Amino acid sequence: MINIENYHRPSSISEAVQLLQQGEATIVAGGTDLTPQIEAGARQFESTLINIQRVEEMRGISVTSGRYRIGGLTTVTDILESTTLAADIPVLVEAADHFASPQIRNAATLAGNLCNASPAGDMCIPLLLLDAQVELVSWIDESVSTRRLALCDFFIGPGKTVLQKNELLTAVEFKQPVAGFSASFQKSGPRPALEISTVAMGFAGVLEAGVLRGVRIAIGAVAPTPLRATATELVLEGRSLNESAIAQAVEAVQEEVKPIDDVRASAWYRTHLSGVYIRRALALFQGVTAHAA
Amino acid sequence: MSSIKMGKAIQTSPVFEKKTIIGQRVTKPDAPDKASGRTVYINDMVLPRMLFGKILHCDRVHAKIISIDTSAAKALAGVHAVLTGYDIPELKFGPTRDNRTLKAGKVRCIRDEVAAVAAESEQIAAEAIGLIKVEYEDLPPVFSPTEALKQGAPVVHEDHPDNRSLSYEFSHGDVAAAEVNSDIVIEHEFEVPYVTHCCMGPGCVIADFETNGKLTMYSQTQYPYNYKMDLAPAVGIHPGDIRVIQPPVGGAFGSKLDVYPFEPICALLSKAVGRPVKLTFSREEEFINSPTRQPAEFKIRSGVNKDGTLTFRSVDCLMNNGAYTSWGPTTPVIQMRTFTGHFRVPVVEYKGLAAYTNSVYAGSFRGYGNVQATFVTASVMDMLAEAVGMDPIAFRLKNAQKPGEVTPQGSKLDDCKLRECIEIAAEKTDFLKKYKLYAQDRVNAGRIKHGIGIATSIHNAGGAKIHKSDGCGSILKLDDYARATLITGASEIGQGIDAVLSQIVMEELGIPMSDITIVNNDTALGPWDVGVHASRTTFVTGNSALRAAKAARKQILRAAARQSNVSAEQMDLREGHVVQADNGVSIIKLDKLLRQMHFAEEPELVMVSEYYEPDSELEDKNHVGNLSATWAHGAYVAEVEVDTETGEVKVVKMTAVQDVGRVINRLGIEGQMEGGISVSLGYALSEQLQIKDGKVLNPNFRDYKVPTAPETPEIELHFVESDCKASPLGCKGIAELPAIIPAPAIANAVYNAIGVRFFAPPLTPEKVARALHDQVPDNTQ
């Protein structure tokens, strides 16, 4: 049942967080997660609905002295079409390209994807590779208060984050990756279009004097949250890319993922795919770095 | 050239060449409105004083109803009526009369309707539903048909203590003897899943019970005339007191070929409130409550001699009937024809049995049982070919029937084009070369494996006499402006019959399509028809329209001949004129002639009615008889790529060769075939309504995966035009074969690619990866 008593359309972050501070509010951005959840009865509106679409300062992609900032209201289409990102951080664009359909991408926001905290949220994956931070804003003691937090500490379970009820996710930030950084994104599903990931995998690293450095592996839909596969990263860190390193990485990643059986796939298949994808990611990485060298 | 004097100028009579519209590409008359959003679908309709209905479905699979408390719902402002099964008489309906509208006593599956509400708005109706309290006492459930048939299994219907629903048996020849005499005998088990139609327009009905006791149903039905008959017992009125109006619908595909409880429930709500009531399913309700395709388990034994001659085929089909009987468990009638009559098999045997369970129930779905039969037979044909060391083409050609053969069940293959279809399919795809190459490549390393596969089938293509009548009536009239109106029994559910009928009228009367109106949405106007099913609409209703058009033409030419020195036989109708057939010179404009006829001393209107009944037979009690006026074959070739690591199957190309008799609307036939291929692609690779313990786990488009544009393969179509003698129009029914044949062609192609045979569609990436993994040690481990 829809029991919304108040509807607000703030036009600034300050206005939005003041409204949030009053409590019992639901934030809606693109609504592409919220609406189906409400429709399915999986979730209920609070008495106040806050539509944040008019908070212009939460939109857009910018770079200031090597630090990238993507506003929370930036849509997946904005990311897909960003020439800055295409040039500098193509892995974000790749993830956006695998995301839903044009209609959904036009509405879906980055903040919505992160705050919805689905283990299968696609945009989380490249951002985890980039060691991104989230910016959380609230209204405390009559003023705007901001905290920053590593994205990997943001998720705590399926649909659960450390976001407080009075907080708004305003932006995501990350540093310019180091020279030689190469990253990939893979996503599976029986249907190339409009697919919720069975497994999504991001891989990033740098090849330094023939050995792997700064290895980052992020995997979607194999654990209660988007997963940073740190144990597998360690297996690869400092190694040269030979068959034994690859075989160990496959073994490690299949050990590290903790998937479940659900209507989309079995735990076995997700584990299997994680192995396939890490192997492919490493082959891709090898190809790209060999080409660059 | 003849000329007539007009004022000062001498004007030459216009000349019209003979042109034909049959076989051309014609846009459906409803397309522009649909494309531009003007069409008012039933889901969009609002009637004055209309209320909104909603149903409380049970959340149990098998339980006694202890009590239902509707007091809070009734007290809610805006609620006009709340009904339960205890407020209405027990009115049984359904093909075997085992269903009732609102349940009382007990519930038998997750769909069961326990209460219904009519209210001022959908929101209020939903809120009222939430206020109804039902107390249940759970009963032990049974979900698998095998379990249901065991002694001591929970009983679904007390009057069927053995849980047996419908059963079928057919046999021809001595199977035991044939088996002994066969060089090779193979036996396999197959299982086919629940799939659902996914109509874009979810279930919707508006019922309007008038004060005079008559009922008007605005319905999505695809069989309006029988619908009256089937609905009447559920509502407790005379079929003659029901009028069915068919607004535009968002798809049907067989799902609207029965009466489902929500429709009579809506009528009962309307009766209770004395106002029109509209009831619409949400997408989730649609996934859970609309009928599925019949799931089944098959055991098939087949024999072959070393020279490749088929010796016998014996099939056991066990169907999950679900809690009630709709058309799903009757599909063996069509399925059996393929098992017993596809390819020349001298000895055949078929047994089918449906067992009641506490699962959801199946209806009809494009292909009507033949989808399942073809998946099984086409897979087995490839296995037999391999067993005797023949290629799939040679083996099929060896056993293909010739024109004039009659199958053991009496299907007359007068103009059988099976061989042509196979030969063209093999030639156009360079089948044998690829088939051998891909099979050899299996042993090589490589992530992507290519495969090619063929499948064929047979289907009724001249209607299917499952009722005493399979006919259709047509009324055709022309007005003073030479505008024609065809009032037909044919239903338009998006399949494009309006275009086809317009073409037929245009061809005979020589008037433009834009001057033809088709009226076919009201049982008070239209003459009898048996509905959109069995690939019958173009064949039956088209031939009916042809009769009417020919009769009108005859009347017109007779009148024209009376006032000219040219005989009727030497005249033709072209582009709004009566012309001399040999040179095309206009004799008189048609509208002028029609006015002259109308205002003559002995006035006459062109206003004809005709009825067409195809030349087919009802089956006898042994399932023998020529059920359809004609039969058609098709041969489809799938080319696939299999990712051996992820198990993903990509269909790269589908080549379809089909006997269509004669193409009427080329654009329409292409649309039907492409659409059918898409349906079958989903059946092969991704679609499955996942049902666990009687509950639907994926009632949404996120997890129920219909194919989308990117995975649609390149499609190449070839029409074999046999100019069917049984059809005055020369055409055959074509619409189901495209939804039947592709899936096993894909499975056969996957076998060619990776050497793994799948006995249960869909071939999901996980299933394929698992099979490959189980076959060889996982190289990623």
Ligand SMILES: Cc1cc2nc3c(=O)[nH]c(=O)nc-3n(C[C@H](O)[C@H](O)[C@H](O)COP(=O)(O)OP(=O)(O)OC[C@H]3O[C@@H](n4cnc5c(N)ncnc54)[C@H](O)[C@@H]3O)c2cc1C
């Ligand atoms: C058909 C379909 C296909 C999809 N395909 C994909 C896919 O391929 N990959 C994928 O990852 N996802 C997919 N999704 C899910 C969804 O589109 C994404 O998660 C999307 O990014 C959510 O963004 P939104 O703006 O629509 O969020 P909303 O639905 O508006 O919000 C989602 C949640 O986040 C909260 N929220 C939103 N913004 C903020 C904020 N700034 N601060 C705090 N809380 C906030 C809301 O309160 C809500 O709880 C799909 C959804 C649909 C319907």
